[in-house]
Amino acid sequence: MGRAADWTYPLAAVALALLAWHGAVAALALPPYLVPAPALVAERLASDAQLLLRHGAVTTFEAVGGFLLSVVVGVPLGMALVWSRVLEKSLMPLLVVSQSFPKVAVAPLIIIWFGLGVAPKLLIGFLVAFFPVVIGTIAGMRSVETDVLDLARSMQATPLKAFLKIRLPFALPQIFSGMKVAVAFSTVGAVVGEWVGAESGLGYLLLWANANLDTPLLFAILVCLMAIGLVLYYGVALAERLALPWHVSMRAAEPGSTL
Amino acid sequence: MTSAAAQDAAASIALRGVGHRFAGSAGAVEALRGIDLAVAPHEFVAVVGPSGCGKSTLMRIVAGLVRPSAGEAAIGGAPVDCPHPDVGIVFQRPVLLPWRSVAGNIAMQLEMRGIDARSEAGRISALVKLVGLEGFERALPHELSGGMQQRAALCRALVHDPAILLMDEPFGALDAMTREQMSLELQRIWLERRKTVLFITHSISEAVFLADRVAVMTPRPGRIAAVVPVALPRPRGFAVIEDRAFTAAVRAVRGHLDAAGMVE
Ligand SMILES: Nc1ncnc2c1ncn2[C@@H]1O[C@H](COP(=O)(O)OP(=O)(O)OP(=O)(O)O)[C@@H](O)[C@H]1O
Ligand SMILES: [Mg+2]
Numbered sequence: 001m002g003r004a005a006d007w008t009y010p011l012a013a014v015a016l017a018l019l020a021w022h023g024a025v026a027a028l029a030l031p032p033y034l035v036p037a038p039a040l041v042a043e044r045l046a047s048d049a050q051l052l053l054r055h056g057a058v059t060t061f062e063a064v065g066g067f068l069l070s071v072v073v074g075v076p077l078g079m080a081l082v083w084s085r086v087l088e089k090s091l092m093p094l095l096v097v098s099q100s101f102p103k104v105a106v107a108p109l110i111i112i113w114f115g116l117g118v119a120p121k122l123l124i125g126f127l128v129a130f131f132p133v134v135i136g137t138i139a140g141m142r143s144v145e146t147d148v149l150d151l152a153r154s155m156q157a158t159p160l161k162a163f164l165k166i167r168l169p170f171a172l173p174q175i176f177s178g179m180k181v182a183v184a185f186s187t188v189g190a191v192v193g194e195w196v197g198a199e200s201g202l203g204y205l206l207l208w209a210n211a212n213l214d215t216p217l218l219f220a221i222l223v224c225l226m227a228i229g230l231v232l233y234y235g236v237a238l239a240e241r242l243a244l245p246w247h248v249s250m251r252a253a254e255p256g257s258t259l
Numbered sequence: 260m261t262s263a264a265a266q267d268a269a270a271s272i273a274l275r276g277v278g279h280r281f282a283g284s285a286g287a288v289e290a291l292r293g294i295d296l297a298v299a300p301h302e303f304v305a306v307v308g309p310s311g312c313g314k315s316t317l318m319r320i321v322a323g324l325v326r327p328s329a330g331e332a333a334i335g336g337a338p339v340d341c342p343h344p345d346v347g348i349v350f351q352r353p354v355l356l357p358w359r360s361v362a363g364n365i366a367m368q369l370e371m372r373g374i375d376a377r378s379e380a381g382r383i384s385a386l387v388k389l390v391g392l393e394g395f396e397r398a399l400p401h402e403l404s405g406g407m408q409q410r411a412a413l414c415r416a417l418v419h420d421p422a423i424l425l426m427d428e429p430f431g432a433l434d435a436m437t438r439e440q441m442s443l444e445l446q447r448i449w450l451e452r453r454k455t456v457l458f459i460t461h462s463i464s465e466a467v468f469l470a471d472r473v474a475v476m477t478p479r480p481g482r483i484a485a486v487v488p489v490a491l492p493r494p495r496g497f498a499v500i501e502d503r504a505f506t507a508a509v510r511a512v513r514g515h516l517d518a519a520g521m522v523e
Pocket of ligand 1: 281282283284288289290308309310311312313314315316317461479
């Protein structure tokens with residue numbers, strides 16, 4: 001399959017969806033406060049660009065911050081759990097329990113504790129995003145085969161060298177998988193944090209638009225959130241591609257490969 | 260003792276009363292029992308035995324990767340309790356790092372040992388040439404055939420110029436034709452470098468073709484049933500298969516395997 005085809009399919013799908021949307025609004029004569037036509041949403045995107053950009057920047061900052069926090073904490077935590085059985089036995093159940101209730105439910109508490117600023121959003125983003133990073137790291141570190149560990153020992157590698165040059169690179173593909181899930185979650189975390197209490201951000205703007213029945217603005221905000229999510233996800237995917245050009249998952253799309 | 264003689268002695272392997280038990284999930288498994296075997300400096304000894312008789316375990320004990328539960332292994336007269344610096348290992352699978360090129364994988368051995376790999380670039384390219392991988396220094400492992408991968412692994416085992424080479428069924432995963440070619444190449448390398456080699460295989464003819472002596476193991480718990488000397492001059496070509504000494508050695512090895520309760 002050629003390069004052009006990779007782009008034409010999703011583009012055609014989006015164009016078709018927009019056309020169907022437009023057709024439905026026109027045919028059913030839906031009022032803009034229920035479902036605005038695509039053109040109207042585009043208009044709002046343009047006319048309110050300043051506003052959307054300002055609030056979008058806040059949300060992006062919170063999402064990226066929450067994501068980075070989850071990586072900075074999640075990767076070392078996952079490694080520590082693999083390193084020590086005692087740590088794993090004592091911490092893993094707590095981690096699992098912490099994931100089994102909806103983190104959205106603790107958001108109000110966090111707002112009470114930390115106020116309306118950026119910090120509580122980072123914390124909520126971190127809370128929803130760090131678990132996949134931990135799980136990815138653990139799975140990655142465990143996936144290193146005994147053969148490879150034997151090889152490292154036979155070469156008389158110091159533990160640090162064996163870790164940096166062998167174990168970590170082997171674990172990276174799974175760590176990246178965890179990070180791709182995490183980056184999607186952290187945007188959700190930021191918006192939830194803004195819903196519960198904030199003075200800026202797309203989540204805050206969303207509530208405002210909703211309260212004023214400004215549905216075209218609401219749709220424009222959704223488009224912005226989608227764009228942020230896409231950019232962040234593909235940012236991580238690009239980092240993965242650059243870091244792991246050797247990995248099977250990166251070779252799957254090689255021209256000439258068949259399934 | 261002259262220093263050359265001292266260096267010689269350092270290249271010997273001795274196993275004394277080595278036994279090993281695994282506390283496996285299906286109860287304890289006795290893999291090895293009472294193994295006595297000495298490999299002289301520069302000697303090529305092959306070990307043959309049925310699957311699961313403890314060959315890999317034996318090699319891992321010599322390599323210092325497993326501690327025997329009875330007896331001891333010694334290299335150069337000193338007991339082995341951790342991987343010895345003067346040993347190179349070729350595992351049953353190539354075990355190459357997928358993100359490193361052929362040269363990078365070979366250099367790994369040096370980097371891990373704290374040797375500057377860049378100053379040894381000449382040694383790496385000489386080895387690559389020796390095993391016939393010129394032109395593939397910068398290829399990644401997935402771009403190589405199985406035989407080429409195993410050659411790269413052989414280079415990695417040789418690059419720090421160890422006196423002892425341990426090989427665990429290194430050609431086991433290759434097709435018969437590549438295998439024969441690899442045997443020839445290994446012989447050539449051995450003639451050139453004269454390492455002490457412990458070579459594990461389940462192919463009787465491969466063992467006889469390559470070795471000075473062939474140690475035959477019994478089924479589990481693995482013991483040494485017999486050691487068959489191979490009195491054939493080197494270099495040996497494929498014509499040697501017709502040689503009476505060759506067929507006699509093959510028959511002797513097969514006889515000991517049969518007597519030990521194992522028909523191949
Ligand atoms: N880590 C382990 N834990 C438990 N049992 C083991 C372990 N490693 C090996 N064994 C057992 O020890 C015995 C010998 O294993 P080993 O791998 O040394 O055999 P082998 O002669 O190399 O076999 P093959 O020719 O198939 O490679 C086997 O029966 C195996 O079940
Ligand atoms: Mg084996």
